[in-house]
Amino acid sequence: MSPSPPSQTEPILRLRGISKNFGAVSALTDIELDVHPGEVVALVGDNGAGKSTLVKILAGVFQPSAGTIEYLGKQVTLDGPGRALELGIATVFQDLALCENLDVVANLFLGHELSPFQLDEVSMELRAWSLLRELAARIPSVRQPIASLSGGQRQTVAIARSLLLEPKIIMLDEPTAALGVAQTAEVLNLIERVRDRGLGVIIISHNMEDVRAVADRIVVLRLGRNNGVFTAETSHQELVAAITGAAENAVTRRQRFRAAQAATREAGL
C-alpha cells in the first residue's frame, strides 16, 4: 500500500473527515480525498461502499453530516446542485440525463441557452463544434437528435455538456458501464483529454481494467471508510483484496478453484 502524492500543486478539492449518516446507518465515515489539477482519481469499492453517496455530496445533492470540503483552498458548503455547478464541480450521472427529442446543440446548452429571448443558434452551434473538436469527439452532426446517437456518442455529449460551464473538476459515475469495447476505449481517451486540459477528474467504476488504464490514483472505499490509496501499477489481487477487505475472498477463492480445475484437467490428459 503506497499512497503517492502525485503532484506538488495545491489540490483543487480537499475533503477532510467527511461523514454522512442516514438515520442510524453511517454511509460514510471520516473520508479523506484530495484531487489535484490534471489528475484522474478513481473511486472504487463494492456495492454499498459509499461511492455514490460521496459523489452526491460533491454534486451538492446530499449534505455531509460532518467534515469539511475545501475547494481551491477555501472551505465551501455545497448546499444544492446549482451551487456545485457554480463553483465548477460538474457531474456526469450514470443515466446521462439527455433529452432524446432534442439535438446535440440543444442538449449541450440545455438550461444555459445563449440569449434566452432570441436563441443564438449560430453561436451555440459554433461553440458545440469547437467543444467537441477539443475532445476529438466523433459526432457526425450536432443537428441530429440524441435518439440517433450510439451509447458512446451519448456519453461524449454528456461529458461535453459538463465541460460547457468550464468546471475545475468533473465527476463521472460509471461512464463505461453500458458501453462496448470500442466505445469504452473512446471514453477513456476522452477522460485523458479532459485531464490534459488541466481538470481534476473523479471516475467511479466497477471495471478494474478501465480504472487501471486511466487512473493516476485509485482510492478504495470499503463500508464507508477509506481503505487505501493505490496507483495504476498495483496488482489486480491487491486491489480486489482492498475492495473486499481480505486477501481471502470470493474472487481469490474462485481463481484458486479455476486454477485447480485447470491443473486437474492437464494432469488428466
Next chain:
Amino acid sequence: MTTPDTETAATLDRADTRVRNDDSFAGAWRGFVDRVRSGDLGMLPVMVGLVLISAVFTALNPVFLAPNNLVNLLFDCATVGVISLGIVCVLMLGEIDLSVGSMSGLASAIIGVLWVNSGVPLPVAIVAALATGALVGFVYAIFYTRLGMPSFVATLAGLLALLGMQLYLLGSTGSINLPFQSDLVRFGQTMIMPKWLSYLLALVPGLVVAVTGWRTSQRRVAAGLSPLAMRLVLAKAMVLTIALGVAAWYLNLGRGLPWMFALFVLIAVVLNYALTRTKWGRSMFAVGGNREAARRAGINVKRIYMSAFILCSTLAAAGGILGAARLASSSQQAGTGDVNLNAIAAAVIGGTSLFGGRGSAWSAVLGIIVIQAISNGLTLLNLSSSLRYMITGAVLAIAVIVDSLARRSRVSHGRA
C-alpha cells in the same frame, strides 16, 4: 448531389464524411422521404387529409369550395383554433387539459353576464374572462405539481366544475344575446380585412423566410460554419408566397379574409416564435422529452408546467370569447359538445404528439382547418350532428393511431 463547400477544406460542421448533406432539391426530397419513412411525418397527414376531404366534399356538394363557404370556414376555425393552440402547449409536456371546452363556455358566460347584464365595459369583461382562465390554469398546475394529481383527472374534475359555474352564471334564462351592432359581434361575424392588406400580408411570410434565411446564412459563414442551402430557402419562400397569394385571391373572390382568423394566425405566430426561438420553448421541449434530464439541467420544471397550464386555460378562455362573438350569444350550449375533442384532435392531427416533446403551433392551425372542413362539409350535406360526432370521433381515433405508429417507427429508426 452538389455541396457548396467542396472547393476548400470542409467547414466545421461538414468535416464528417459520414453525414449526407441534402443541399440540392433532389437531396431535400430524399431527406423528406427518409424522414417520412422513419415515422417523422410532420405536416404530411394534414396535407393529405385536406386534399382528400376537399375532393370528397366537393364531389358531393360543389358549394364546399365556394369562396364564401371557405370564408365561413375560417371564421369557425378561429374560435376552436385558439383553444387548440393552448392544447399544443400542454400536449408538448405530455399532459392534457380536458376542460378547455367548459373553460371556453365559462368565459363566454362571463362576457355575457358582466358586459350585457351588468353593464361592465367590454374590455374589462374580456380581461375578467381571461384572468379567470389564467386562474383555472394556475389551480391545475398546483394540483399537478404540488399534489401530484394526474392532469387528466384534475382537468376532468375541472370540466364538470367549470360547466357548473357556467350554468350557475347564466341562471335560469339559459342564454344571453350579445348586441348585434357591437364591435365584438361584428368582429366575430362580419369584419373582413381590406383586400390590399390581405395581399400585403400574404407577402410577409415568404419575405421573412427569405430574409432571416439569408441573414442566418451570412452569420454562419462568418462563424466558419456551412451556409444554408439558399436555393431551398428561396424555393420555400416562393412556394409560401404563391400559396398564400392564391389563397388571398380566392378568398377575396368572396367576402375576403376575416380579421378573426388573422388574430388566430397572429397568436399562432407568436406561440411558434416562443416555442422555437426562446429559452422557454426549448425548456418546454426538454421537459416533454425527459423531465428528469431537464430538472438536472437546472430548468425549473414546476414553473414550466405552470406556464403551460396557465397558457392553455387562458387561450381556452380567449377561444370562448371569440365563440361568443361568433354566435352573438352566451348560452348554456357554448363550449359543450365536440369543442373539447375538436381542439385536442386538431393539435394531434396537425402533428403534435400525445406523448410529449414534439409539436408546433402550426399543427393547431392546420389541424383545425381539417376538423372544421369535415364539420362544415357534413353540415353542407345536411347530415345530423349524430353522424358528425361519429365521424369526428373516428378522425380523432385515426389521428392518434397514426401518432402512435409513427412514434413506434421513430423509436426503431433512432429518431426521437
